[in-house]
Amino acid sequence: MTSQTEIGEKGTAAAETRRAARAASTGRAGDRVFAIATRGSGILVLVIMAAIAVFLIWKALPALRSDEANFVTSQEWSPDSTPARFGIAQLAFGTVISSFLALLMATPVAIAIALFISFYAPRRIAGGLSFVIDLLAAVPSIIYGLWGLQFFVTKMDDVAVFLNDNASWIPLFGGDSVGGRSILTASVVLAIMILPIISSISREVFQQVPQANIEAALALGATRWEVIRMAVLPFGRSGMVSAAMLGLGRALGETIAVAMVLSTASGITLHILKEGGNTFAANIANTFAEAGANGRGALIASGLVLFIITLIVNMAARAIVARRKEFV
Amino acid sequence: MAKRIEVSGLHAYYGQVHAIEDISMSVEPRSVTAFIGPSGCGKSTFLRTLNRMHEVIPAARVEGKVLLDSEDLYGSEVDPVAVRRVVGMVFQRPNPFPTMSIYDNVAAGLKLNGMRGKSRLDEVVERSLRGANLWNEVKDRLNRPGAGLSGGQQQRLCIARAIAVEPQVLLMDEPCSALDPISTLAIEDLIAKLKEHYTIVIVTHNMQQAARVSDRTAFFNIAGTGQPGRLIEVDDTSKIFTNPVEKATEDYITGRFG
Numbered sequence: 001m002t003s004q005t006e007i008g009e010k011g012t013a014a015a016e017t018r019r020a021a022r023a024a025s026t027g028r029a030g031d032r033v034f035a036i037a038t039r040g041s042g043i044l045v046l047v048i049m050a051a052i053a054v055f056l057i058w059k060a061l062p063a064l065r066s067d068e069a070n071f072v073t074s075q076e077w078s079p080d081s082t083p084a085r086f087g088i089a090q091l092a093f094g095t096v097i098s099s100f101l102a103l104l105m106a107t108p109v110a111i112a113i114a115l116f117i118s119f120y121a122p123r124r125i126a127g128g129l130s131f132v133i134d135l136l137a138a139v140p141s142i143i144y145g146l147w148g149l150q151f152f153v154t155k156m157d158d159v160a161v162f163l164n165d166n167a168s169w170i171p172l173f174g175g176d177s178v179g180g181r182s183i184l185t186a187s188v189v190l191a192i193m194i195l196p197i198i199s200s201i202s203r204e205v206f207q208q209v210p211q212a213n214i215e216a217a218l219a220l221g222a223t224r225w226e227v228i229r230m231a232v233l234p235f236g237r238s239g240m241v242s243a244a245m246l247g248l249g250r251a252l253g254e255t256i257a258v259a260m261v262l263s264t265a266s267g268i269t270l271h272i273l274k275e276g277g278n279t280f281a282a283n284i285a286n287t288f289a290e291a292g293a294n295g296r297g298a299l300i301a302s303g304l305v306l307f308i309i310t311l312i313v314n315m316a317a318r319a320i321v322a323r324r325k326e327f328v
Numbered sequence: 329m330a331k332r333i334e335v336s337g338l339h340a341y342y343g344q345v346h347a348i349e350d351i352s353m354s355v356e357p358r359s360v361t362a363f364i365g366p367s368g369c370g371k372s373t374f375l376r377t378l379n380r381m382h383e384v385i386p387a388a389r390v391e392g393k394v395l396l397d398s399e400d401l402y403g404s405e406v407d408p409v410a411v412r413r414v415v416g417m418v419f420q421r422p423n424p425f426p427t428m429s430i431y432d433n434v435a436a437g438l439k440l441n442g443m444r445g446k447s448r449l450d451e452v453v454e455r456s457l458r459g460a461n462l463w464n465e466v467k468d469r470l471n472r473p474g475a476g477l478s479g480g481q482q483q484r485l486c487i488a489r490a491i492a493v494e495p496q497v498l499l500m501d502e503p504c505s506a507l508d509p510i511s512t513l514a515i516e517d518l519i520a521k522l523k524e525h526y527t528i529v530i531v532t533h534n535m536q537q538a539a540r541v542s543d544r545t546a547f548f549n550i551a552g553t554g555q556p557g558r559l560i561e562v563d564d565t566s567k568i569f570t571n572p573v574e575k576a577t578e579d580y581i582t583g584r585f586g
Contacts, residue, residue: 123386212423216486218384220437220493221413230436234427 056304063297071301075268077283079298080291086298088280088305093268095279095306098183098258099251101272102190107244109191110198115228118206130203137196145260148189153180153261160184160273175271181263183277189257194247201246205239206232238321245317252310255281280306330357330527331397331414331496333378338392339556340373340382347373349556351392353546355497360523362538362565363531365548366580370557371531374548375499378529379415380408396496413441416495420502422482424474424489430457431470433485437493452492460488461518480511487518491526498522500530504537516541535581539569547577 066084069076074087113133117126157180168174213231222230233240258279264286265276284299291299333355340348348370355361363371376382377390380401394401401411424433434453435443443449453470457463462484466477474485483503490498500519504512519541522528532538538545546562561574572578 210423210426212419212421213425215381215384215419216423216425216489217436219379219381219412219417219419220440220489221409221411222440223409226440230440231425234425237427 053304053307056300056307060297060301060304063294064301066294067298077287077298080295084294084298088302090268091278091280091283091302092305092309094183094262094277095252095281095309097270097272098187098190098277098279099248101184101187102194102251103244103248105187105191106195106198106247107240110195110243110247111202111240113195113199114202114206115232117203119224119228119232130200133196133199135196136192137200141193141254141257144189144193145257148185148257148261152189153185156180156182156185156188164273171270172272175269175274177275178271178273179263179275181261181275183262183272183274186258186261186277186279187272189261190251190254193254193257194251197250198240198243198247201243202236202240205236205243208239209235241317241320245313248313249310252306252313253281255285258282259285330525332357333497333527333529334393334395334398335378336393336395338374338377338390338394340370340377340390341388342385343387346556348377348548349558351559353559353562355527355529356544357527358523358525359543360519360528360530360541361562362542362545363529363548364533364535364538364545364580365557365560366550367533368553368557369548369550371546371548372501373557374559375501375529375531376417378497378499379417380411381417383408413437413493414495415497415499416490416493418483418486418490418498418500418503421506422479422486424477424482424485426473426475428474429471430466430474430477430485433474434488434492437489441493456488456492457485459491459522460484461514461521462488478511480507480514483507483511483515484518487515487522491522495526497527497529500528502531502533505533512537535569539565545569547572547574547580549576549580 063079063084064071067079067086068083069085069087071087073089074085075090076085076087077090078084079086113129117130117133121129160178160180160182163173164175164178209232213235214227217227217231220230259282262277262279262282263275264278264282267276269277280302284303288296288299335354336352338348338351339346351374363375365371373382378394378401380390382388382390390402392402396411396414400406401415424430425436428436431453434456435449438449438452443452454463454467457466462481465481466472466485474482477485483506487498487503504515507515516537519528519530523543530538530541542565544562545565545568547560547568548557549560550557561568561572561577563572568577569581572581578584
C-alpha cells in the first residue's frame with residue numbers, strides 16, 4: 001500500500017516534470033519560430049537588395065550594349081537616337097557635387113542645432129525647437145521643390161549675381177550665365193532637406209553621452225564648450241558620421257526637388273552658380289516618361305550607378321565608424 | 329599647495345528640497361577628512377558644494393560660505409570653472425573618458441590648462457601616473473583606451489587625471505565603493521601617500537575605511553525622510569570612533585542604527 005502510494009507520488013512527480021518539460025518545449029518552439037522569423041527578415045533584406053541589383057543590370061544591359069559612346073566618361077545623353085550615345089559623366093558630377101555641397105552646408109548647422117538643443121537651450125525652448133526640426137523632416141519633398149522653384153530660385157538669382165560679381169576669384173563662383181536655377185540652389189534646398197535627419201540623429205547621440213563623462217570634464221574645470229569638446233563630440237563622433245552619411249544618402253537620391261529647381265543643361269562645370277546641371281535622379285524623373293525603350297534602359301543603367309554610389313557611401317561610413325571601435 | 333577649507337552656514341537645495349542645512353566646519357590642509365553617515369544624509373551633496381559641482385544639476389543652489397584659504401568659492405565674481413581647477417574630484421564610479429587613451433585621459437586636464445609641448449606633458453603624465461601608483465601597470469600601453477583597464481586601475485587613472493593638474497584639494501566621493509578589496513587597498517595606500525601633498529576629503533560608507541585612512545571624521549545625519557541633512561559631529565578620527573560626544577554618532581559607528 002505504502003509502496004503503491006510512493007509509486008503514485010513518483011508518477012505525479014514525473015508527470016509534473018513532463019508538464020514542465022512540455023511547457024519548456026513550447027518555449028523552445030517559440031524560440032525557434034522567432035529565430036526563423038528574424039533570420040527570414042534578415043535574408044529577405046538581402047534578397048530584395050539582390051533582386052534590385054539583378055533587375056537594374058538586366059534592364060540596363062541591352063541599352064549599355066547599344067551605347068556608342070563611353071558610358072562612364074561621356075557627357076552626352078541621347079540614348080534614343082541612332083546610334084545611341086550616352087554617358088553618365090555629367091549626371092555623376094552633378095549628383096556628387098550637389099550632394100556634397102549640401103552635406104557641407106547642412107552638417108555643421110545640424111550639429112550646432114543638436115548641441116544647442118542638448119546643452120545650451122533652456123528646457124522649454126529645446127523641446128519646441130526639436131519638434132520644429134523633426135517637422136522639417138516630415139515636409140514632403142515636392143513641397144520643397146515647389147518652394148524652391150517658386151520662391152527660393154528668385155531670391156537665389158540675386159545671390160548668384162552678387163557672388164559672381166564679388167567673389168568670382170573663387171573658382172566655384174566664377175563663370176557666366178549665373179542664376180537661381182543652379183547647382184548651388186539645388187544644394188541649398190538639399191541641405192535644408194537633410195538638415196533634420198542629421199540634427200535629430202546627432203541629438204540622440206549626444207543624449208547618450210554618459211553623465212559621468214560630462215561630470216568628469218566639469219570637475220577638471222572644463223567650460224561648457226570644453227566639456228563638449230572633451231566628452232561629447234568624441235563620444236558622438238561615429239554617430240555624427242552615420243548621421244551625415246544618412247543625410248548624404250538622402251541627398252544623393254533626392255529626385256523631385258532637384259528636378260524642379262535645376263534648369264537642365266548639359267556640360268560639366270565647377271561653376272556652381274551657372275544655371276543648369278543635372279543629377280541621376282532628376283534626369284530619370286525628367287526624361288523617363290518620354291524615353292523610348294533604349295532610353296529607359298539607359299536611365300536604368302544610370303540608376304544602377306546611383307545605387308552603387310550610395311552603396312559605396314554607406315560602406316565608407318561604416319569603415320569610418322569601425323576604425324576607432326576599440327575606443328567607445 | 330594644499331589649502332585649508334573653512335565652511336560656514338552652508339545650505340544646499342535641489343529646487344524646493346532642502347538637502348543640507350547649516351553646515352559649518354573646517355578641513356585641515358595635508359590631512360584626510362572623512363565624511364560618514366547614512367545614505368541620503370547629504371554628505372555627497374556637501375562634498376559637491378566644495379568644488380561647485382552641486383550647481384551643475386538643474387535648479388540646484390547653495391547658500392553660505394566656503395573659504396579656501398580665506399577666498400570665498402561662492403563670491404560673486406568667482407568663476408566655478410576656476411574653482412574646479414583648484415579643487416579636484418574623484419567620483420564613485422570610475423569615469424575615464426571612453427574615447428581617450430590612458431595618456432590622453434591623464435593629459436586632459438593639463439590641456440585644459442593650456443599646457444602644450446610633448447616633453448612637458450610626458451613628464452607630468454608619468455609623474456601623475458606614478459603618483460597614482462599606476463605607472464608600472466600601464467607604462468607599456470599608454471596609447472590603449474583608458475576604459476580597457478580594470479575597475480581599480482580605472483579609478484587610479486581617474487585619480488591620476490585629477491592630480492595631474494595639481495589641485496589644492498582633492499575630493500573623493502566613495503572612490504572605492506565600486507571596487508574589490510585589493511583595489512580598495514591600493515586606493516587607500518594611495519590616499520595615505522597623497523595626503524602629504526593634498527588636502528583630501530573622502531566620502532565613504534565604509535567605517536573601517538574612514539578609521540583607516542582619515543585623520544578627522546565628520547558624521548552627518550538626517551532627522552527623518554524629507555528632512556535636510558546636518559553635520560552632527562566632527563573631530564579627530566580616533567576620538568569619533570572611540571569616544572564620540574554625540575549619542576547619534578556612537579549609535580551609528582557601533583552599528584545600532586543607519
